[in-house]
Amino acid sequence: MADFIELRNMGLDPSIIDHLSEILDFSEETTEKTHHVPSRSYLREKRAMAATPADVKEYPNAFVFIIDVPRLKSDQLKVQVEDDNTLVVSGERKREKEKDAGVKHIRMERRLGKYLKKFALPENANTEKISAVCQDGVLTVTVEKKPPPEHKKPKTIEVSVA
Numbered sequence: 001m002a003d004f005i006e007l008r009n010m011g012l013d014p015s016i017i018d019h020l021s022e023i024l025d026f027s028e029e030t031t032e033k034t035h036h037v038p039s040r041s042y043l044r045e046k047r048a049m050a051a052t053p054a055d056v057k058e059y060p061n062a063f064v065f066i067i068d069v070p071r072l073k074s075d076q077l078k079v080q081v082e083d084d085n086t087l088v089v090s091g092e093r094k095r096e097k098e099k100d101a102g103v104k105h106i107r108m109e110r111r112l113g114k115y116l117k118k119f120a121l122p123e124n125a126n127t128e129k130i131s132a133v134c135q136d137g138v139l140t141v142t143v144e145k146k147p148p149p150e151h152k153k154p155k156t157i158e159v160s161v162a
Contacts, residue, residue, distance in 0.1 A: 048116035052089075056119065063125060063143045065089070069115050070137040077115075079132045079141055087119040087130075089141060124148075 038046075054067040067089055069077060077091040092114045121127065121143060129144035 044114065045116060048114040049118065051111065051113075052115045052117045054089075054117050054119075061145055063121070063145065065117075065119060065139075065141040065143070067115075067117055067139045067141070068137065069134065069139045071110070072115065072134070072137070072139075074134045077132075077134060077139060079130070079139075081121070081127045081130070084127065085121045085123075085125070087121055087141065087143065089115070089117045089119075089139065091115040 052067060052069075054065060057064045057066070065087065069091055070093075072091045072093055076093070077089070080088045080090075082088050093112050095112055124146045126144045126146045130141065132139060132141045134140075
């Protein structure tokens with residue numbers, strides 16, 4: 001806190017200092033205000049989602065999700081539906097075990113790590129009819145659309161004489 005007082009004495013706006021003091025409060029006291037810090041797993045998930053490129057297309061009868069997953073095999077990929085309307089595509093590319101002892105990497109530019117993408121599915125997506133095909137490092141997930149509801153014809157009730 002003494003450092004903040006010194007900053008005030010240097011002519012900085014006290015409201016900014018107070019705000020910074022709240023944000024950077026390292027005191028061990030527990031207060032009613034808690035600063036939510038994202039967990040490491042959340043940050044890893046966000047990075048994986050940002051690093052996984054995808055395209056989404058809508059056709060008359062289906063939604064198609066095209067995700068780049070270079071060098072991943074189909075058994076390294078997982079396609080799931082969570083919470084009834086979230087399509088989750090995940091996978092992981094790990095470092096290949098070297099066959100020769102003493103191999104030293106000079107350069108490593110190809111991406112290692114987790115691949116992750118989440119998509120909120122529209123109401124008319126049929127989560128019972130989903131297919132996934134991986135070819136040449138591209139995963140294509142097709143989610144069929146539910147047929148539009150049929151318009152019911154009006155029902156005529158015969159009126160009888162009492």
